[in-house]
Every structure is written in structure tokens, then in C-alpha cells.
Amino acid sequence: MNEHTKASAGGCPFSGRGATFSALYHEGLWDELAEARQEEPVFFSQSDDYWIVTRYDDVMSILHDHEHFSAENTSDSATPMHADALKIMKDGGFTAEKVQSNCDGERHQRIRDVSSKVLNLRAFAALEPKIREFVNEALDRLEGRDTAELLSEVTYELPARVIFQLLGIPEEDMEQVKAWSGTRTTMNFSPSTYDQQIAGAKDMVDYWQYCVNHVKERIDNPRDDLASKLLEIRGGDDNVITLNELITVFYGVAFAGHETTTTQMTNALRALLTYRDQWEAICADPKLIPQAVEEAFRYCGAVIGWRRRAIQPVEIGGVMLQPGEPVIMSFGSANRDEAQFPDPHTFDVTRKNARKHVTMGNGKHVCLGAPLARLEVKILLEEITRRFPGLRLIEDAPVSHVKTFVFNASESLHVRLR
Numbered sequence: 001m002n003e004h005t006k007a008s009a010g011g012c013p014f015s016g017r018g019a020t021f022s023a024l025y026h027e028g029l030w031d032e033l034a035e036a037r038q039e040e041p042v043f044f045s046q047s048d049d050y051w052i053v054t055r056y057d058d059v060m061s062i063l064h065d066h067e068h069f070s071a072e073n074t075s076d077s078a079t080p081m082h083a084d085a086l087k088i089m090k091d092g093g094f095t096a097e098k099v100q101s102n103c104d105g106e107r108h109q110r111i112r113d114v115s116s117k118v119l120n121l122r123a124f125a126a127l128e129p130k131i132r133e134f135v136n137e138a139l140d141r142l143e144g145r146d147t148a149e150l151l152s153e154v155t156y157e158l159p160a161r162v163i164f165q166l167l168g169i170p171e172e173d174m175e176q177v178k179a180w181s182g183t184r185t186t187m188n189f190s191p192s193t194y195d196q197q198i199a200g201a202k203d204m205v206d207y208w209q210y211c212v213n214h215v216k217e218r219i220d221n222p223r224d225d226l227a228s229k230l231l232e233i234r235g236g237d238d239n240v241i242t243l244n245e246l247i248t249v250f251y252g253v254a255f256a257g258h259e260t261t262t263t264q265m266t267n268a269l270r271a272l273l274t275y276r277d278q279w280e281a282i283c284a285d286p287k288l289i290p291q292a293v294e295e296a297f298r299y300c301g302a303v304i305g306w307r308r309r310a311i312q313p314v315e316i317g318g319v320m321l322q323p324g325e326p327v328i329m330s331f332g333s334a335n336r337d338e339a340q341f342p343d344p345h346t347f348d349v350t351r352k353n354a355r356k357h358v359t360m361g362n363g364k365h366v367c368l369g370a371p372l373a374r375l376e377v378k379i380l381l382e383e384i385t386r387r388f389p390g391l392r393l394i395e396d397a398p399v400s401h402v403k404t405f406v407f408n409a410s411e412s413l414h415v416r417l418r
């Protein structure tokens, strides 16, 4: 990042805001973003080394502008990887490529066309009975108890059990794959130390090799799962999708398909229990649940910041960006933009336009798993309100958050069950 380009942005390149702001989730973030939306909607954050874009309209325009912005940096490690960590990955045969969320243009369209033949509404809808069964199995374990920690006991495992049905990952591998996914979250989306990167690189090699072996096994023994179906669509033709791209798609979904949904479920429950009248409203009228799901995606979306990089000179929110300059689209801020959502800091399960949130992106890259995520959160809310209408937040339980600018992810949700 060169000083000249930042200085060419118009106003002071290092505003007071840019000198003190951090996009990492912290208390007070919403207030700081609200102030920025009014006073300086696009500013350069020195500690993050990114431009921060706060208004809904600007975020939407970036999401739809593929001429001036690239998505290639969406999953880059938040702290650039040390050469020693890169060597571990190279020596371990880690050959994941940029596919799906972090590639552009025709390549992105080609790979999305292939994966959406398997990851689509029909496939997700067919999972509904399984999701309900898994939710109820998790809730059965809470029966007769006074208190629970819902993240570790319910929401951590649920989305993984669901997506692993599609992926054909056996239940006995769940703990391991979840652990690798956690490491991947840290590597890609949180600041990391040298030691974390070295340990993380080893984990990523193991995770990648697990995916390679899984896909290769399906070449010889096809089943009714994602890798087998993608292999069939590929039909041995690299022009459709190469084997390495296909393995990377599998590697991607084995991560994207559950981490965020876990967080979204936890956040939705916390918001509903914090604003108890809203909880009581959906208990009394379950028809409100789909709307409540959307409002939770808006008010406390799992993804609060998503990246892009300018590839052409482009003006955004009155600031001129130069090619190469990286941007965090603050989804958390866009979702609370008063110009789009009246009274944005109120959690209101009857809000009419909640579905306009950007928590799952928008445009060509919009989340391919969005219908599944919505379905999972909806079923969880339907079953938990039916079975535990007396659920209450234990308000004095300490809550810590993962240190990341990408997710709004708390590390526990303590409740009273009756």
C-alpha cells in the first residue's frame, strides 16, 4: 500500500478514525461504524491496512462491480503467511486453488455452474427431514436439565452433521474435520502468530490430504455424495472442472458449509433471548420464524466483513481507490445502515425488508449455501421454541468473541432451560 495512493483519496488519508479504528470484532464496533456511516463512510484503517466501506449502497455497488473489483483476496490469510509456513504447505502437497468465492470472471462462472448442479435448492430441501431429526437429537440431550451451553451442546455440531450428509463425510471424522475448520478460520480470517501459522500449516496439509483421499476414493467407488456427483459431471474433462479444482471445491464446502451456520444459529438465539419479547412473539406465532431468521441474519449476521481488491481506479463513497488497494466491505455496518433499515439497531422479527441484508453477499458470488443456511436456522428455531419456550439467557455469563474482522462469533451461549 503506498502513501501516495492513500493521500490521493481526497480527504486526510490518516483520519483520526483511521488511526484508531479496528475492524476486529469488539464491543463498541457498531457505534463506531454508525458514526463512520454519517461522517466518513469510506476510510482507511491503519491497524487493519484496509479501506473500510460502511454504507449499504457502497457495499452493494462493490459486490456487483466485477470490472473494478476482484474477489481473489476474500480468503487470503489475514496475516501474510510466513515463508516457513508456506514451505510446510508446499512440501506437504497442499495445492488448493482459488475456486468459487475467491476467483473471478469466466473461471468463477464455470466452477459455480458445476458446483450449483449439486449444491442447489432441490438438494437442500431433500435434507429437511434429516435436519429436523438432528435438531431434535441435540435437543433431546437437553431434556430434564436446568442449564446448558448451547454453542458447544447444540449449534457447534448441527450444521456439520447436515453438510456432511451431502459431502459423504462419516460421523466419526466430524471432530477432526471441525477442528481443522477451526484452524482454517484462524489462518484465513484472524491475525496469527508465527507459531499459529506453523501449526496451522501442518493442519492445513492434513486437511487437504484428507480431501484428496476422499475424492480419489470416490473415483473408484462412487456414492450418492458431492464428490461423486462432481466427478460424474466432470466426466474426466478438465474443461469442465479439473480434478484439483474439484478437490478444492470439496475442501471449500467442507469448511464454508458449517462454520458460519454454527455462528448464525448461536447469534440468532442470543438476539431472540436478549430481546425476550421477540422470543415470545415467535413462540406465540411460529409463522413469524422465517422473518425472524432474516432479521437475525441482518441484525447479528455471522459474517460482518468481506474482502475485495480494486483492480482498476474506482471511486467509492467519494474516495478514489487505486488498483491493488484492498477493501473490507463492512456487512455488519451495511446491515445497520439507517438509509436502508429504519431504526436499524432494533431487533424486530416483523421487519419487512430484513431479507435485504448482505450477510451472505449479493450478486455473482452470493452464497451458494444460503437456502440451506436459512433452512437450518429456521428448523432450529421451530423446534427449540416448541420444546423449550421457557428458555432464558443467563445474562451474567461472560461472553468472549473470536478475534476476527470477518465473523461476529461468540464462544459460548449459556441458557436456563426452564
Ligand code: HEM
Pocket: 063, 071, 100, 101, 102, 112, 119, 163, 253, 256, 257, 258, 260, 261, 264, 301, 302, 303, 306, 359, 360, 361, 362, 363, 364, 365, 366, 367, 368, 369, 370, 372, 373
Ligand atoms: C449462515 C451461514 C452462511 C453465511 C453467513 C455465508 C456467507 C457467505 C458469504 C459472505 C459468501 C461470499 C458472498 C459474496 O462474495 O458475495 C459466501 C459464499 C459461499 N458460500 Fe456461504 N455462507 C453461509 C453458509 C453456507 C453453506 C451452508 C454453504 C454450503 C452448502 C456455503 C457455501 C458457499 C459457497 C460455495 C460460496 C461461494 C459462492 C461463489 O463465490 O460463487 N455457505 N457465503
